[in-house]
Amino acid sequence: MALKIDHVTVLVRSMAASMPYYDALLPLLGFEKTKDHIWADGEGFFFQFKQAKAGTSDYERYGPGMNHLGFAAPDIATVEMVRDCMAAAGFEVPEIQHLGGATALFMKDPDGIRFEVTYYAPGTPVVD
Secondary structure: OOOOOOEEEEEEHHHHHHHHHHHHHHHHHHOOEEEEEEEOOOOOEEEEEEEEEOOOOOOOOOOOOOOEEEEEEEOOHHHHHHHHHHHOOOOOOOEEEOOOOEEEEEEOOOOOOOOEEEEOOOOOOOOO
């Protein structure tokens, strides 16, 4: 039996800089704010944000630790909607990528934590 992941806690360098990003992104991904700095998907999964301790290292792309969080989109229009809404909210958003049957958007929060929103065409593996 596989245990279900129930939460992710993200430590941010600055709550003031990071929370506007998550206030814009997480509702687009189907999450609802339940408490200050806590969002839920309604099915028992939570994102929790806390202030990182002073003097800790910044997130590094290929260093140890979490590389990115991936969310499956039901269609390409959803990937485009997330891109457009995040850009309209004033955040830097890269171009959508087309990767062997997948249509993917890779974004970074103010601390460099990456979020992927991808539509997988039928038969396209999520991970390989």
